[in-house]
Amino acid sequence: MEQNVIVSLKDIVVEYDGEKVLDKLSLDIPDKGFVTFLGPSGCGKTTTLRVVGGFVEPKSGVVLFDGKDITDLPPYRRQVNTVFQKYALFPHLNVFENVAFGLRLKKLDEKEIRRRVLEMLEVVGLKGFERRAVTQMSGGQQQRVAIARGLVNQPRVLLLDEPLGALDLKLRKEMQLELKRLQREMNITFIYVTHDQEEALTMSDTVVVMNQGHVQQIGSPEDIYNEPENAFVADFIGASNILDGVMLADYRAEFSGREFVCVDKGFARNQPVQVVIRPEDIKVVPAGQGMLTGVVEDVIFKGVHFEMHVDCDGREWLIHSTQACRQGEAIGMDIGPDEIHIMARMEE
Amino acid sequence: MEQNVIVSLKDIVVEYDGEKVLDKLSLDIPDKGFVTFLGPSGCGKTTTLRVVGGFVEPKSGVVLFDGKDITDLPPYRRQVNTVFQKYALFPHLNVFENVAFGLRLKKLDEKEIRRRVLEMLEVVGLKGFERRAVTQMSGGQQQRVAIARGLVNQPRVLLLDEPLGALDLKLRKEMQLELKRLQREMNITFIYVTHDQEEALTMSDTVVVMNQGHVQQIGSPEDIYNEPENAFVADFIGASNILDGVMLADYRAEFSGREFVCVDKGFARNQPVQVVIRPEDIKVVPAGQGMLTGVVEDVIFKGVHFEMHVDCDGREWLIHSTQACRQGEAIGMDIGPDEIHIMARMEE
Amino acid sequence: MKNRHLRLLQRTYVVLIFCFMYLPILVLAVFSFNESKSRTVFTGFTLDWYKSLFTNRMILSALALSLAVALVSAVVATVVGTMATVGISAMGRKSQLFINNISYMPVVNPEIITGVSLMLLFVFLQNWASKFDALPDAFFGLPTLLIAHITFNLPYVIFNVSPKLRQMDSRIYEAALDLGCTPRQAFFKAVLPELTPAILSAFLICLTYSIDDFIISYFNCGTLQTLPIAIYSMTRKKVSPEINALSTIMFLVILSIILISNALDSRRYKREQGLGKAGEGR
Amino acid sequence: AEDQIQVTEDISVSGDYDWKRFEGQGVTLNVYNWGLYISDGSEESVDVISAFENLTGIKVNYTTFDSNESLYAKIKSGGVSYDVIVPSDYMVGKMIEEGMLAPLDYSNIPNAAGIGAEYLGWPFDEENTYSVPYMWGTTGLIYNTTMVQEAPDSWADMWDVQYTGNVLMFNNSRDAYAVAAKKLGMSLNPASVEEVDRVIEELKAQKSVVQAYVMDEIFDKMEGGEAALAPYYAGDAITMIQDNPDLAFVFPKEGVNFFVDSLCIPANCKNKEAAEMFLNYMCEPDVGLANCEFIGYSTPIGKVWERLDDELKYSEIAYPSQEVLDKAEAFTTLSAQVNSALDTAWSDMKSYDEGGSGWMVLVFLILALAISVFNIWRRVRKKLRNEY
Amino acid sequence: MIKSKAAASPYLVWMVIFIVAPLLIVAYYAFTDASGNFTLENIMAIGRYSSVFARSLLLAAEATVICLVLAFPVGYFLSRLRASKQHIMLMLVMLPMWMNFLLRTYAWMSLLENNGIINTVLGFFGLGPFRMINTAGAVVLGMVYNYLPYMILPLYTAMTKIDNSIIEAAQDLGASTLGTFTKVLLPLSGPGIATGITMVFVPSVSTFIISRMLGGGSNLLIGDLIELQFLGNSYNFNMGSAMSLVLMVIVLLCMSFTSSFDEQEMEGVM
Ligand SMILES: Nc1ncnc2c1ncn2[C@@H]1O[C@H](COP(=O)(O)OP(=O)(O)OP(=O)(O)O)[C@@H](O)[C@H]1O
């Protein structure tokens, strides 16, 4: 699906106290997509969002919106709205007035405001709560108000900074679906920030993995999960077994003291690489039958599957399997060529 | 494994403002086990714990400890220590003094106190932190201090009230293993409260599922997950498909307009039942080949698996599968007899 | 760019306000070194006024009295007020509200009314007691001064400590019980230390108000003179630059107390941080 | 002399008096005096109080007031017990009438004999049962020669609009009244309420010219050249002129007030004998001399006058000519009715505002009402919202 | 938590004797004459001094408004500073408050006098001299100067509770600087404003020092009037009590404005 670019960051540099928080960051955000910034705490996700929102002036670099340079435009002139990390609702206004805030500033007439606010409250499932004080609402409800407050202004882009961070697991899951639905219904761009990989995978059309002010990888959730470009991404997206290995030739890698067949090629001969294998991609077979043999150190029941820590020549492997083994049991492990992800070793 | 009972609650009733929070709750806690209270918010978990700790006086009922009635014993006389929901560390004392608090009250000599505190700090991995102010520690570290503070008194039972509730996901996972290890090492009873089913399954020897002041089911994690006694438990422990059905005869149930073979018996003929089927237990087969046929409404990539919402004769099924289907595709669904859990229908 | 202008404007404004607040103090300080008695023309440098200040018995004894009254009243108010806070917290919501509202009276009432009403009460008490010879001779004086100061200090203690008590995690008290404290021990070992910062700041507030109070003391001092009253009587006479010297000294003392306590604070903070780092290193 | 006890370099007291009888008993005397009305050791003067303490072992708690009325109020309000006070003539009379003073035992005050007869037996205390004269003096007009066109010679100059904002005025009712009354050629002791009203009207008329109503602040203000004209006590004028030679003093032609400030002991004094010892001490020539030199007022003690240096001794201001004294009039105690009329009229005068902003009260009342209505409305609304 | 109502008893006794009883005595005096008979005359007589009451209220209101206007930006800037800087700046704000009130006011006398420092300095530029001391303006200035910190502190406290993101949210929704100020900042600092107004207005309306030192005794205020009744020329307890009572009612009326904020909102602002 070829898409227009709505927001484009070019070589953005942001410094705090002389420290580069964003370092020549460039990024295109496709229109009408659900784009997620994913990365560890402090990697610059919020800062990037604030550059788009206009709250942070980049030291250098350009922000384009629909192709026009908006780098110097103040926040209140941008066709962008934000849902803040801790909602930032106006505590002195009730739900209706919070949502109506932006419309009132536009001096729409009262009837129109009323219509649009009520409509929006209905969309976010808060019909009948208009007159409630926002301080008297639960986290999830406040979240919805914050979203409604942004969406009612019909922005081209909605920025959401860890909107679900403060909610408990159950509510979080619900709101994830809700947000996804909203984005589809409104048909606008959502730029979403999270540091929860599951959330990122669940919701996004495009995931931007960031680390230390740099973009690590951009792609669809499946790309990111199945084809991580480097060990950082692999590790960050789901628990993984990451091993050092050597590329013997195209389609042949050596690691854990053994040669494996894989689907990667194009590396130099004997190039040191990192090998990523997902815990659920390892097949448990009777001892001696697999490619590797290990001893089960620990078995934890996780409901859907068992999580096993297997010691294999002094290295601990993480295996997810629906089949339980006993602690201390020796097992074999089989790994298909498809499941072996090879990536150039990062300099540390 | 036959175990002694250390704490025993008999017909405990607790009321707040005339409202019954615990309603004739009876419960035996096995010695040296890891027992988890699991249930939705407000179901009375904390209250039960506080009854054991001596902070809440039950309106009626008896609390036995090691067979002796301790219902009227004040907290400071019980061989029980508590790790509180938000740690409740003494902010004016440093780490060492927090841990030493209980020992000092026992007027042990300084050397002995020192030895035991340092030993305990080592056990919880806080060696070298003795003189740190507790306010300057991360959540996980504070948690450890709180645990050390309880354990150093060598209680027979340690009560833990959602000790990991305030931690982030990663830390939480780590601390889960840690707590499990500690319980094994100290060889005492842990009574643990959580509302996170995954946590309960991961850590416990025994899970007590509660709802609205009643015990719903007691059993090992596997029992609870695989053989839920009622729909509430089934639903609370992992997402499930719960359907109304009728038991035609032993080993034969009818639901979703079709007859299935199952492994349950002993129900009356034509007795209305509820049928629980885990989303991961449904096999996806080409359309027309399975026992049921449905249309995929929604596919969400979840990393390890895809989550699919399948419409089947107007009812939405939840399926977890490693194999993705396209939205709108018709698929078949196969369910093995083992995967069908039958339970008597609850009165609502 | 616009931001920078705005920030400059802000800075300038704040600086101007601070000038306004410190200008008079600066003037006092400068003229404390003035050779002549003129308050407006600086004729030469001298330290004479400081010398004569330290031989001025009236000022010195007023200072001693002020300090003593402040100290005693602050201690009494802090103890009684803290106890009251604990007691009030155990009461029902209605009585709490009622007591708080009455406690607010000395805070929102103009000082002159507090002073006058206490004076009327003391006069009344004395007239009444003189029939039985029940009160000490010098009732008007130190006793009335102390009572008045304690009275206007008490609400400050209550309103400083009670929010802390309310915000305090009640689990801390339970944790102490859990670890083997009796309720009394739990209060002294776990709750009180938690309240200490609030109590301490209440104590400091009391001291400040007490030392600075003029109006209430003025009506209730009897034959005594606290420092503000002495200063008042000085400002009403031929003013001697001693008074400037006195203000300069007071200012410097306060400034140094604040600076020292600040320095101690930040040093302790840094030390704790350092220790923490060391701990992590291991 | 032989029978003198040398207390300090400057002070010797008579040796035939038992000064030491309260030594070591922890006696404290509360002395309540006018501001700047004793030689207290400042500006290289003699510290007579500490000399007294050294001499007798009695501790003196010395505090000051600034008008007869505040002295009266302080004592009248009860509770406070002073041992020695220094009211002026009419106030002595008033206090005697109200039983606030204790009769003196002159056997404890032998030095009182040194007081000149012309200063004794005034109408307010004919037998001097309650009072020992401390200082006497007159009022007059102080002016700054650099700020006036021509030297004033009349109280009426204080009403002159050319001095608007440059006139200071007494901040106590009797003295201020006296100025206005003299200007009008009336007695400074009103006989009737009508008289009071008449004179107070005159004071109201003066208000726009007056910069400030002050008492001892006058020292600072006149010396600092803050005002051109001010009425004050002659003795203080001497001090001011010493400090600022631009100042000058005149006895207005309409006549001035003659006053005697007396040492008295309040009725509720706790230690009368010690207080009388203090009175006796104050009448010691050396002490009187020190005080006189410091404050510049006129002494009633002959021996003191004799020892004054010439400048003060023959000062026209301190010891005015008979011509001035002839025109001077002393205060008498007023009847209760006139007195209270004067007090009320005085505070009326002080609060009187030419602009007249009486309507402001109305505005404020309405504002307050509006605020409270607004509040009630707010609360109701809040409640409704919460219930919702 | 700790259930011990008894701990409050010393305070309750104290409260009754030294807070409640004195006010009752004031009320008693206000409604009796010198011989102790009931009368309304004292209250009625206050009408005579309505101009003083009006002047007091007016000057105090002026001072309060000026304080508010001056302090609002200061409170805002301070609350937006970094925590460490805030600490120092707060100290700077409070420091003058620690100086004796009378001395500070006295310092203004030197500045404002006809031959004072300000006029001397202006004189160098060929301006003035202006008459500043002993005017109503000087009294207002004294009030503003003395009570400004009492306005800054509660405003600051209230504003530290306004998260930066709330202000950003307003901008995000299209509010310009002015819009942010009127629609968000102002209403949210409400509790601080209310407390500040109380803490400036009450002492201003009842002061007698400032008016005496800077107003020259011709700008009589309620405080002066009351003082005059108790310790001054007039000496009339009954009249003084009546005035106190009226003053108290006025103040409490104004204060009902403050208390209309929730207790919770007020927390920490005092
Ligand atoms: N106002 C500021 N002043 C100084 N440093 C800042 C400021 N805001 C952010 N930083 C620093 O910039 C870096 C990036 O911060 P940012 O908030 O963008 O991270 P983030 O990815 O959003 O993290 P999180 O997941 O914790 O929200 C961090 O190191 C942070 O400490």
Ligand SMILES: Nc1ncnc2c1ncn2[C@@H]1O[C@H](COP(=O)(O)OP(=O)(O)OP(=O)(O)O)[C@@H](O)[C@H]1O
């Ligand atoms: N002190 C109290 N006063 C009144 N009601 C209370 C009190 N403590 C608990 N309750 C009520 O008792 C019920 C059970 O509370 P409890 O704290 O035991 O729940 P919980 O299972 O621990 O919930 P959570 O997971 O939210 O901690 C709730 O409905 C709660 O509102």
Ligand SMILES: [Mg+2]
């Ligand atoms: Mg962030």
Ligand SMILES: [Mg+2]
């Ligand atoms: Mg709980």
